[in-house]
Amino acid sequence: MAPLSTLGNGEVGVVQEITGGYGFISRISATGFTPDIEVTMVRNWKRGPVIVFLRDTQLALGRGEASKIMVRRKEI
Amino acid sequence: MSTQVLETKQKIYTIALAGQPNTGKSTIFNRLTGANQHVGNWPGKTVEKKEGAYKYDGGSYKIVDLPGTYSLTANSLEEIITRDFIIKEEPDVVVVVVDASQLEGDKEIIEVMKDSLGQVKWNTVERITGENGSGALIVADSRYKWIQKILTSAVKRPDREKTLAMRSKFDRVATHPIWGKFIALGVIIIALMGAMIIGFPLSMGVMSGLMPMAIGGANTLLASAPAWLNSMFTDGIIVGVGVATAMFVFLMAVFIVIGFLEDVGYMPRLAYVFDRSMHRMGLHGKSFMPFMMSLTCNIAGVLGARVIDSWRQRLITMIMGPIIPCMAMWGVVSFIGILFFGVNAPLIVVALLIVMVFHLFLTSFLLRRFVVKGEQTGLIMDLPPYHKPNFKTIWEYTWTHGKAFLKRGFTLIAVVSFFVWLLSYLPNGNIETSFLASTGKFLNPIGKLMGFDWRLMVALVAAVASKEAALASLAIIYGIGQGASSITGAIFASGIYEHAALGSILTQAITPAAALAFIFAFFFSIPCLGTVGVIYSETKSLKWTVGASAYYTVSSLIAGILAYNVGLLIF
Numbered sequence: 001m002a003p004l005s006t007l008g009n010g011e012v013g014v015v016q017e018i019t020g021g022y023g024f025i026s027r028i029s030a031t032g033f034t035p036d037i038e039v040t041m042v043r044n045w046k047r048g049p050v051i052v053f054l055r056d057t058q059l060a061l062g063r064g065e066a067s068k069i070m071v072r073r074k075e076i
Numbered sequence: 077m078s079t080q081v082l083e084t085k086q087k088i089y090t091i092a093l094a095g096q097p098n099t100g101k102s103t104i105f106n107r108l109t110g111a112n113q114h115v116g117n118w119p120g121k122t123v124e125k126k127e128g129a130y131k132y133d134g135g136s137y138k139i140v141d142l143p144g145t146y147s148l149t150a151n152s153l154e155e156i157i158t159r160d161f162i163i164k165e166e167p168d169v170v171v172v173v174v175d176a177s178q179l180e181g182d183k184e185i186i187e188v189m190k191d192s193l194g195q196v197k198w199n200t201v202e203r204i205t206g207e208n209g210s211g212a213l214i215v216a217d218s219r220y221k222w223i224q225k226i227l228t229s230a231v232k233r234p235d236r237e238k239t240l241a242m243r244s245k246f247d248r249v250a251t252h253p254i255w256g257k258f259i260a261l262g263v264i265i266i267a268l269m270g271a272m273i274i275g276f277p278l279s280m281g282v283m284s285g286l287m288p289m290a291i292g293g294a295n296t297l298l299a300s301a302p303a304w305l306n307s308m309f310t311d312g313i314i315v316g317v318g319v320a321t322a323m324f325v326f327l328m329a330v331f332i333v334i335g336f337l338e339d340v341g342y343m344p345r346l347a348y349v350f351d352r353s354m355h356r357m358g359l360h361g362k363s364f365m366p367f368m369m370s371l372t373c374n375i376a377g378v379l380g381a382r383v384i385d386s387w388r389q390r391l392i393t394m395i396m397g398p399i400i401p402c403m404a405m406w407g408v409v410s411f412i413g414i415l416f417f418g419v420n421a422p423l424i425v426v427a428l429l430i431v432m433v434f435h436l437f438l439t440s441f442l443l444r445r446f447v448v449k450g451e452q453t454g455l456i457m458d459l460p461p462y463h464k465p466n467f468k469t470i471w472e473y474t475w476t477h478g479k480a481f482l483k484r485g486f487t488l489i490a491v492v493s494f495f496v497w498l499l500s501y502l503p504n505g506n507i508e509t510s511f512l513a514s515t516g517k518f519l520n521p522i523g524k525l526m527g528f529d530w531r532l533m534v535a536l537v538a539a540v541a542s543k544e545a546a547l548a549s550l551a552i553i554y555g556i557g558q559g560a561s562s563i564t565g566a567i568f569a570s571g572i573y574e575h576a577a578l579g580s581i582l583t584q585a586i587t588p589a590a591a592l593a594f595i596f597a598f599f600f601s602i603p604c605l606g607t608v609g610v611i612y613s614e615t616k617s618l619k620w621t622v623g624a625s626a627y628y629t630v631s632s633l634i635a636g637i638l639a640y641n642v643g644l645l646i647f
Contacts (some may be wrong), residue, residue: 002473006112016449023453026151027453027456028456029216030146030147030151030216031146031456031458032216033110033216034216034217034220035217037140037217037220038219039081043251045252047112047253048253048351048352049351049352051251051348051453055220057458057459058458058459058460058461059456059457059458059617060344060347060348060351060361060455060456060457060458060459061455061456061457062351062355062454062455062456063454064109064454065454065455065456073275
């Protein structure tokens with residue numbers, strides 16, 4: 001398991017766990033982040049926010065937010 | 077566009093329209109209700125409430141257009157209102173309007189599921205989520221599974237890889253940490269220029285076209301009336317309304333341009349590109365655009381903060397925005413700067429900007445440390461696909477924001493301009509002995525700390541009405557504004573005083589150190605009262621409005637006093 005923020009461009013991760021307070025989990029799950037969902041990393045520049053693609057939607061996430069989402073790398 | 081209707085209870089009386097923003101709720105609402113609608117605000121909130129009624133087949137129906145929301149969790153003001161309405165008002169029917177092209181992202185459908193499960197089953201769900209730490213996730217997960225099941229059987233969709241590729245062509249550059257910033261700066265410059273190209277002719281049309289006509293007309297009408305009555309209309313009322321109108325048309329131009337950027341989908345990219353820079357100030361990317369809008373007019377910046385979903389961050393952004401100088405300020409700064417410092421004037425501008433950045437950091441720190449405590453929320457933002465501009469939505473954006481200015485800002489600017497006239501006219505029609513002059517003399521002890529005489533202090537006070545008034549009031553008080561009996565009148569009558577004449581008098585009357593102090597005190601002074609009014613109508617809090625105003629005033633005086641002492645060392 002690794003934080004979503006460590007995925008490289010084009011890598012796909014499967015969400016395992018979302019850490020953080022209730023407010024964060026409520027906000028992040030409303031955007032479609034749930035366990036077992038596949039997330040594609042679209043933009044990750046090693047610093048600053050990242051862009052991910054999931055459930056038909058492109059989302060920008062702050063680096064702090066992305067590091068609270070634990071994923072399992074999926075081999076393509 | 078498709079709709080999902082779900083019936084609850086026995087008979088239909090109230091229908092609520094729910095759904096994400098821009099899915100066509102309002103279109104359906106307008107079609108059903110026609111002209112028979114009432115638009116107001118939700119009690120105590122700044123969110124618009126639209127209600128309407130229509131008759132069909134002998135029955136009467138009340139329709140409520142709920143604010144656009146992405147879910148029913150209490151993550152934003154809109155969501156709280158929508159949730160409370162559905163729970164407390166118990167509408168007979170909730171119609172969820174969804175965009176057929178973005179079905180899976182629509183959380184409203186799942187919320188409806190809550191109703192369809194029935195109270196007993198829902199209680200069970202709530203009990204399970206209560207016992208489980210990540211309950212919110214499990215619920216969200218099952219909701220999405222449910223949506224997915226419906227979608228796979230009902231909708232045919234383009235290949236997933238294809239949609240990803242389609243979106244990334246321009247976006248690859250626009251979201252690049254370096255090139256993205258270049259594109260962003262280009263877009264901002266074009267946007268600000270666009271706003272000025274549209275806005276300047278409009279507001280100049282009001283200032284030098286309509287105003288002199290109105291003033292001339294009033295002069296003819298009131299030719300035989302007492303002088304005070306004539307002055308009240310021409311210098312007080314007409315000028316006050318004129319300034320406010322000129323500001324209004326300029327603001328509308330700003331909002332059209334910003335609404336365009338918002339509508340084509342570029343705005344979230346801007347927030348993304350500058351997220352990291354804003355983090356240094358304890359904010360996230362969404363605060364960037366309001367700050368840019370503040371460069372044109374602080375009112376636009378305060379209203380533009382509506383894009384921020386977290387109230388805490390929106391509040392901080394609204395308080396910080398007015399520290400950024402609006403366009404009206406640069407005219408005054410450059411006039412006095414070039415007059416006193418000549419070729420060194422750009423250095424003054426650099427110094428101002430450095431102090432401004434420091435001021436922004438300090439203010440953000442003070443606010444977060446002592447006033448609005450709480451967890452810093454980071455960026456979680458939809459990056460929608462780009463699409464062709466829809467001029468109806470752009471107009472809607474423009475008008476919603478313009479209306480917010482009309483409600484409070486417009487009246488306040490008009491009324492305050494009138495009061496400045498009143499203070500400068502009473503008690504005997506001579507500004508040198510007026511109440512305004514007395515105010516300046518009363519504040520003289522403070523002015524002394526910055527090397528001011530009472531005249532400069534009056535200019536600073538008059539600038540509270542509008543920033544343009546500062547130069548005009550100097551011209552009047554130093555006796556160059558022949559023909560104009562009031563400060564407000566001189567704003568329009570640009571031909572009345574010679575800049576050269578004002579310049580030579582000012583250089584004789586003021587020391588360079590005092591001029592430097594004036595520039596700094598003016599640059600960081602309380603924003604015009606139009607901005608203060610909009611801060612009030614957006615926060616609905618007198619405490620915040622007064623507190624922020626006091627803060628701006630104190631920091632302006634500190635900046636002025638410091639600048640004066642630094643000036644004394646240099647000159």
